[in-house]
Amino acid sequence: MTDLKSLLWLSRPLMQRIEARIESDLQGTGLTVRMRAVLEALTEHGPQTVPDIAFKLEIQRQYVQLMVNDTIKVGLAEKQKNPRHARSPLIALTKSGLDQITRILEKEGAILSELTDGLSADDIATALRVARHCHSRLGPPS
Secondary structure, eight states, rough: OOHHHHHHHHHHHHHHHHHHHHHHHHHTTTTOOOHHHHHHHHHHHHHHHHHHHHHHHTOHHHHHHHHHHHHHHHHEEEOOOOOTTSSSOOEEHHHHHHHHHHHHHHHHHHHHHHHHHTOOHHHHHHHHHHHHHHHHOOOOOO
16 A cells, blocks of 8 residues: 555544544533534634535535534524625624634644644645645545
């Protein structure tokens, strides 16, 4: 098995372990991993439509709509008027949502620091460059 193939095949179990760790750390917050993903997307890119969030997360719009509905229901996100499209509101973080995701990302930052122990900045940059290259060569999801 080539090193590239090993790297690519390791991405799924790695992602599953990361999700399990995130899910464990979310216990008691009332958030799911999926709700957290919406909050993070809104933190990184600001208010967006559901199709915009779905595009960035590379998952189906209908599924993202359910995730967004959950975050709105618990007061972590809200709908705002969209000046570009009357029927597709912008989804934005509430103060509570921003506070919650900020705490979560700070905690996750500490975990990432532990994971990078023993890796140089060049190691990480190379891995990221390889992952981005492979991702772009595969094209958009179908």
